[in-house]
Amino acid sequence: MTINQFNTQNLNVGQKLAIKYFSVAVVLFAAQILFGLIAGLQYLQPDLFYGVLDFNVNRTVHINAMIIWMLYGFIGASYWLLEDETGISIVGIKWGHFSFWLLTVAVIIVVLVYLFIQWGPGTDATIWFINEGREYIEAPRLADIGIVICMLIFFYNVAATVSKGKVTGITGVLTLDLVALAGLYLAGMFYTTNISLDQFWWWWVIHLWVEATWEVLVGCIMAWGLITTLGASRKIVTTWLYIEVALMFGAGILGLGHHYFWIGTPEYWFTVGGLFSALEPIPLVAMVVHAVYDSGKHGFKSNNHPAMAWLIAHAFGNFFGAGVWGFMHTLPQINLYTHGTQWTASHGHLAFFGAYATIIIAMFYFAVQKWRGGVTIRGDLVDSGWKWKWSLALLNIGVMGMTIALLISGYEQSQIERAIGGSTWLGYFQAQIHPWFVEGLVWRQIMGYITALGFILLVWDLLTIGKKEPLELESKVA
Amino acid sequence: MLQPVELKDFFITFFASGIIIVSGALYALFYAFYHLKKIAVLNYLAYVSYFVLFISVLIITQTMHLDKIWTIVVIAMLVGYFLAPRGIWHLCVATHKEKGYEQK
Numbered sequence A: 001m002t003i004n005q006f007n008t009q010n011l012n013v014g015q016k017l018a019i020k021y022f023s024v025a026v027v028l029f030a031a032q033i034l035f036g037l038i039a040g041l042q043y044l045q046p047d048l049f050y051g052v053l054d055f056n057v058n059r060t061v062h063i064n065a066m067i068i069w070m071l072y073g074f075i076g077a078s079y080w081l082l083e084d085e086t087g088i089s090i091v092g093i094k095w096g097h098f099s100f101w102l103l104t105v106a107v108i109i110v111v112l113v114y115l116f117i118q119w120g121p122g123t124d125a126t127i128w129f130i131n132e133g134r135e136y137i138e139a140p141r142l143a144d145i146g147i148v149i150c151m152l153i154f155f156y157n158v159a160a161t162v163s164k165g166k167v168t169g170i171t172g173v174l175t176l177d178l179v180a181l182a183g184l185y186l187a188g189m190f191y192t193t194n195i196s197l198d199q200f201w202w203w204w205v206i207h208l209w210v211e212a213t214w215e216v217l218v219g220c221i222m223a224w225g226l227i228t229t230l231g232a233s234r235k236i237v238t239t240w241l242y243i244e245v246a247l248m249f250g251a252g253i254l255g256l257g258h259h260y261f262w263i264g265t266p267e268y269w270f271t272v273g274g275l276f277s278a279l280e281p282i283p284l285v286a287m288v289v290h291a292v293y294d295s296g297k298h299g300f301k302s303n304n305h306p307a308m309a310w311l312i313a314h315a316f317g318n319f320f321g322a323g324v325w326g327f328m329h330t331l332p333q334i335n336l337y338t339h340g341t342q343w344t345a346s347h348g349h350l351a352f353f354g355a356y357a358t359i360i361i362a363m364f365y366f367a368v369q370k371w372r373g374g375v376t377i378r379g380d381l382v383d384s385g386w387k388w389k390w391s392l393a394l395l396n397i398g399v400m401g402m403t404i405a406l407l408i409s410g411y412e413q414s415q416i417e418r419a420i421g422g423s424t425w426l427g428y429f430q431a432q433i434h435p436w437f438v439e440g441l442v443w444r445q446i447m448g449y450i451t452a453l454g455f456i457l458l459v460w461d462l463l464t465i466g467k468k469e470p471l472e473l474e475s476k477v478a
Numbered sequence B: 001m002l003q004p005v006e007l008k009d010f011f012i013t014f015f016a017s018g019i020i021i022v023s024g025a026l027y028a029l030f031y032a033f034y035h036l037k038k039i040a041v042l043n044y045l046a047y048v049s050y051f052v053l054f055i056s057v058l059i060i061t062q063t064m065h066l067d068k069i070w071t072i073v074v075i076a077m078l079v080g081y082f083l084a085p086r087g088i089w090h091l092c093v094a095t096h097k098e099k100g101y102e103q104k
């Protein structure tokens, strides 16, 4: 065991694989931010890179990189906690490494294809090799098949390890959740010429991922995090996990209806979607009770302050991004006006960042801590921890700032373009040149730079934190 | 089937919607703290929060025209946001009491 240096001997077999996934996740996160900034600039300067690096390409890379880096983060997190939870070494780890490389090569090829080959007519062949055309999961079908193979291997690692080792509440929920998560991906893979049908199934992937299966997955990570860092009672945490699964799935599955208002699906979806999605924030609200209970009973003592801070950011981000921002536009009586405006983008940014980016960043901090031999990382580091504190602040201020800016633009669109302009072309263009809209997008860009600055600090911090810290005597180093 | 919000009611609708979720969380927060610390004012604050939620739900009931079948949404929200935090609290307490709690 080596203290203070990155040494894989400090890690168990699953964790060694996990840090590979985490490393690629950070690189793709960087790509997401870079291409987000370019796409944002093109809103302000539409001729920028025109014909060379078009907006549609930048947007595609921006959001696909996000989905993929988050999946890498989740896969890494699962490998990270699996051996701790099951008490045995991961079954078939060789396949796990193989699938990591396969997936990464596939991702590189897909990104290159996005960047260089996105023009010309769409044919059957382009579905296979160029682009499948479904927002967020645009990877062509050939890459999809590769992704599915990798997911199957990952699932085999998890399921085989769990069934051979100790089945805990957390690993049990995780395994079942992964079945649902992988199964849903298939719904986004076939082709139909009917756009309503196409959208109908596509939402199964997007909505049922982020509002059901991903929420449960981060619930598992959170449960594990609370037990390992705070010493929270496993019994309480797992009971909570079961309730959360019930509430999330109970409201989230039919909450799917909030995407079926305007795509040509039957009218009953208005009420179904409205009712269930109005209940979706309940688990997020109820989570507060659980947090109070746990902190009251155990106090917040932790030897990894940045990770704790990011877990808290996750709780707030999930609550505001998904709960508050989600509910504000979820009933059809108002969604009629906000649908597909910058309102949606406002919610999308806060929810994805707040609910998912945050908790994966917390995992990164758990990972570097152990990778360096289990050093203590607190607020009183040798350099007073200014890097993690500033990156935490800048990232959150940046994303919150973008969210508010987009909200103002979206609010203006819902009035000028939709309510007054009646969703006509004229209304659309009037809304696009209105000062509120334009200035909103300028501020989004400024806040985007702040976010990027926070990200650069984050990477710097992850590479250096704990380099000079002493080992805490009582902290267990395994 | 549904009657959209009027333009003049946009702001109040967004605002009240946001307040519903925020006051729902405050209600949960105060409720839990009251039961942990037994300070009476916290209990009072919990009900004030729920009252704010209640009023906000009534406001969007008006502005979003949640009548007829939409009444289900109003009732489900009022009941759901009231009961869920209480239910979770009881569960936390129940699991605490059980044997083997300090198993880590």
Ligand code: HEM
Pocket (backbone or CB within 6 Å): A135, A210, A211, A258, A259, A277, A278, A280, A281, A318, A321, A322, A323, A325, A326, A327, A329, A330, A331, A335, A338, A339, A340, A341, A344, A345, A347, A348, A349, A351, A352, A355
């Ligand atoms: C962490 C969880 C969530 C994430 C990551 C998330 C993310 C997103 C994203 C990215 C979109 C835009 C999709 C597109 O490209 O069209 C979207 C749309 C939407 N979300 Fe969420 N969301 C979450 C939770 C929620 C919740 C809990 C609600 C409701 C209470 C909600 C309500 C909506 C609605 C109504 C739309 C459609 C907006 C439109 O009509 O344009 N979301 N969400």
Ligand code: HEM
Pocket (backbone or CB within 6 Å): A032, A033, A036, A037, A038, A039, A040, A041, A043, A059, A062, A063, A066, A344, A345, A346, A348, A349, A352, A353, A357, A399, A444, A445, A447, A448, A449, A451, A452
């Ligand atoms: C760093 C600065 C960032 C900038 C300048 C930026 C900019 C953009 C732009 C221009 C779009 C396209 C919007 C459109 O089509 O109208 C977009 C979409 C999106 N971005 Fe970002 N972004 C940034 C960071 C992030 C982060 C950190 C996340 C989440 C972790 C994120 C999540 C999303 C999502 C989910 C969408 C799709 C939204 C929708 O379809 O409604 N972005 N972003």
Ligand SMILES: [Fe+2]
Pocket (backbone or CB within 6 Å): A207, A211, A255, A256, A258, A259
């Ligand atoms: Fe949704």
